[in-house]
Amino acid sequence: MYEQLSHSILNEILAQLKPDIKEQELSYFYTRLGANFYSLFSLFQKLYGQRSDFKLQLLKLVEVMARQYICRSSDFKEKDLAREKDFNWFLHQKWVGMTLYADGFAEDLPDLSKKIDYFSELGVNLVHIMPILECPKNASDGGYAVSNYRKIDEKVGDLKDIQYIVAEMHKRDILLVLDIVVNHTSNEHKWAEKARDGDGNYQNYYYIFENREIPDMFEKTLPEVFPQTAPGNFTYDEKMGKWVMTVFNNYQWDLNYQNPTVFIEMLDILLFWANQGVDILRLDAVAFLWKKIGGSSQNETEAHILLQLFKDCCQITAPSTLFIAEAIVAPVEIVKYFGEDAINAKECEIAYNATLMALLWDAVATKNAKLINQGVKNLPAKLERATWLNYIRCHDDIGLGFTDDDIIQAGYEPRSHRQFLLNYFSGKFENSEARGLLFGQNPKNNDARISGTLTSLIGLEFALEEGNLDKINLNIKHILLLHSIIFSFGGIPLIYYGDEIGTLNDYSFMGNLSKANDNRWAHRPKIDWQKSKLREKKGTIEHDIFTALQRMIRVRKEISAFGDFNNRELINLSNPHFFCFIRIASSPENNVLVIANFDANYQYLNLEEINHYLFQINNYNDIIDLYSQTKPVLFQDKLVLSPFRFYWLKII
Numbered sequence: 001m002y003e004q005l006s007h008s009i010l011n012e013i014l015a016q017l018k019p020d021i022k023e024q025e026l027s028y029f030y031t032r033l034g035a036n037f038y039s040l041f042s043l044f045q046k047l048y049g050q051r052s053d054f055k056l057q058l059l060k061l062v063e064v065m066a067r068q069y070i071c072r073s074s075d076f077k078e079k080d081l082a083r084e085k086d087f088n089w090f091l092h093q094k095w096v097g098m099t100l101y102a103d104g105f106a107e108d109l110p111d112l113s114k115k116i117d118y119f120s121e122l123g124v125n126l127v128h129i130m131p132i133l134e135c136p137k138n139a140s141d142g143g144y145a146v147s148n149y150r151k152i153d154e155k156v157g158d159l160k161d162i163q164y165i166v167a168e169m170h171k172r173d174i175l176l177v178l179d180i181v182v183n184h185t186s187n188e189h190k191w192a193e194k195a196r197d198g199d200g201n202y203q204n205y206y207y208i209f210e211n212r213e214i215p216d217m218f219e220k221t222l223p224e225v226f227p228q229t230a231p232g233n234f235t236y237d238e239k240m241g242k243w244v245m246t247v248f249n250n251y252q253w254d255l256n257y258q259n260p261t262v263f264i265e266m267l268d269i270l271l272f273w274a275n276q277g278v279d280i281l282r283l284d285a286v287a288f289l290w291k292k293i294g295g296s297s298q299n300e301t302e303a304h305i306l307l308q309l310f311k312d313c314c315q316i317t318a319p320s321t322l323f324i325a326e327a328i329v330a331p332v333e334i335v336k337y338f339g340e341d342a343i344n345a346k347e348c349e350i351a352y353n354a355t356l357m358a359l360l361w362d363a364v365a366t367k368n369a370k371l372i373n374q375g376v377k378n379l380p381a382k383l384e385r386a387t388w389l390n391y392i393r394c395h396d397d398i399g400l401g402f403t404d405d406d407i408i409q410a411g412y413e414p415r416s417h418r419q420f421l422l423n424y425f426s427g428k429f430e431n432s433e434a435r436g437l438l439f440g441q442n443p444k445n446n447d448a449r450i451s452g453t454l455t456s457l458i459g460l461e462f463a464l465e466e467g468n469l470d471k472i473n474l475n476i477k478h479i480l481l482l483h484s485i486i487f488s489f490g491g492i493p494l495i496y497y498g499d500e501i502g503t504l505n506d507y508s509f510m511g512n513l514s515k516a517n518d519n520r521w522a523h524r525p526k527i528d529w530q531k532s533k534l535r536e537k538k539g540t541i542e543h544d545i546f547t548a549l550q551r552m553i554r555v556r557k558e559i560s561a562f563g564d565f566n567n568r569e570l571i572n573l574s575n576p577h578f579f580c581f582i583r584i585a586s587s588p589e590n591n592v593l594v595i596a597n598f599d600a601n602y603q604y605l606n607l608e609e610i611n612h613y614l615f616q617i618n619n620y621n622d623i624i625d626l627y628s629q630t631k632p633v634l635f636q637d638k639l640v641l642s643p644f645r646f647y648w649l650k651i652i
């Protein structure tokens with residue numbers, strides 16, 4: 001948009017750019033800057049317009065973008081142009097993701113680079129390598145307490161390794177996702193060290209207070225993220241003699257984005273990684289970016305403005321780079337991280353579908369789809385050009401992130417239902433075979449979350465100990481059922497490394513001092529590649545799960561209705577054990593009906609209930625299950641689903 005004030009400021013800024021920038025050929029950069037400047041200016045002004053040095057800060061911002069654009073390689077600039085043309089590229093059903101630790105999936109980055117064929121073998125073409133930047137040894141929060149944003153942890157490798165991995169992945173059309181921990185740094189980051197040495201400029205990078213007055217005001221309403229290991233949200237620093245805001249662990253200092261210098265520094269870091277060829281940046285803990293006294297300091301309007309600014313700046317400099325929002329918050333809040341009142345994502349193009357994840361676990365415990373039907377019905381509509389990351393497990397704990405309202409609508413009482421789920425997954429509930437661990441228990445509000453691998457939570461660890469073959473097979477079906485949903489729901493499915501071969505909880509963290517008090521390590525395994533080889537041997541768990549997922553991925557990639565174009569309609573069936581939706585294709589004969597039986601017993605569906613949605617067919621023999629490539633089981637005009645069975649149905 002053209003607007004006089006912002007345009008005249010832009011002209012001023014361009015005139016002031018240093019000669020080394022001016023002499024470069026930056027035509028695409030200038031076009032994008034012109035197109036985005038009104039928005040950028042307005043947002044920056046909302047946050048920092050009151051400052052006397054506002055224009056100087058804006059100049060600095062433009063300089064950072066220009067310099068990073070100059071560093072951007074011609075290959076990546078070409079990628080920018082190609083993706084600008086094909087702007088819906090990431091909504092295609094061809095993308096299938098996996099999250100992993102470099103030193104869990106492999107030994108380190110060089111070793112990981114030798115295992116890229118594994119992704120192709122499975123069909124994965126989007127790889128999220130968990131944080132690999134330098135962190136203090138025993139205070140790293142699994143990589144989320146960064147002490148140097150431009151240096152890779154020596155334990156896992158160096159920049160050259162990642163450049164090699166990017167090149168190898170790009171040859172195979174595999175995308176790379178890396179984390180940017182935007183909300184906080186380690187207390188050993190050089191900014192924190194300078195702050196600790198008394199440097200006022202750097203103390204301004206964080207929320208630092210002389211005494212408890214303001215911290216106490218904050219504490220009245222701030223929740224606690226790690227109530228057991230890091231209670232409270234402030235930490236006293238002996239050397240400084242002051243209090244620092246530390247919402248996560250006490251060694252993770254929250255960055256103060258009220259200071260524009262912090263924003264500009266972080267933008268420079270984002271663009272640095274975009275320039276290494278990273279396709280997608282996962283922005284960590286974005287709900288927490290802006291703090292205010294008298295609330296939860298989550299999902300604040302200013303946090304959204306910051307993300308819009310990051311997006312605008314990235315579109316100017318490295319437009320092919322997408323963002324993932326890691327905002328594990330209430331369903332109505334999550335969708336806002338795409339940006340509101342828009343068609344295109346204004347903030348992050350991709351967001352974790354934490355709501356679906358939690359609802360899937362509810363369906364596992366209750367063996368019915370009452371709450372998932374309710375929750376998905378109320379899942380707020382998302383923007384057209386934005387998509388979900390659909391996942392079952394990740395490196396974090398499972399929070400029961402659905403609303404009390406939905407629980408009530410599904411016919412339960414919220415408090416006791418949540419308690420039931422915690423008891424169920426921690427194996428305390430009668431007959432429960434889940435082997436989860438309670439995480440973040442908070443005696444003040446009885447809250448808790450759940451750790452454990454998919455396999456152990458489902459009950460396979462228990463079944464293996466019992467040596468019960470029927471149960472083992474049923475558990476495998478259950479694991480596949482959950483995957484059948486994330487592969488068909490609409491969005492990018494994200495497999496958690498190890499789940500594809502049925503990896504159990506790893507209890508060795510208990511013997512490691514730096515991990516023992518954080519049971520999320522139970523589900524951050526070290527892959528045993530000898531055991532993984534069993535995926536080639538028929539009759540093994542590894543083989544059964546791996547080959548089924550391989551097939552599911554292959555089939556998904558062929559189904560155009562699985563692309564994410566807001567083309568899903570939920571179908572409410574009379575039998576509460578079914579979760580069912582239709583994926584609508586551009587021509588109706590290509591529609592696909594997904595139906596999943598969450599019960600451990602046979603369930604039947606009266607075909608009349610889906611006839612209208614599917615194809616108004618007369619002859620049910622014309623239906624095929626795309627996954628198994630067989631006709632579904634029909635008996636007396638009823639569709640039969642065995643325990644934990646799913647179908648992806650289409651007319652032939």
Ligand code: GLC
Pocket residue numbers: 101102103104131132135137140141142143153524
């Ligand atoms: C990160 C952490 C390290 C941890 C590892 C787990 O690299 O820095 O402490 O052992 O992740 O894979």
Ligand code: GLC
Pocket residue numbers: 141142144145181248284285326395396
């Ligand atoms: C994110 C990460 C989590 C980490 C937290 C603090 O939620 O996923 O592992 O503990 O941020 O950085």
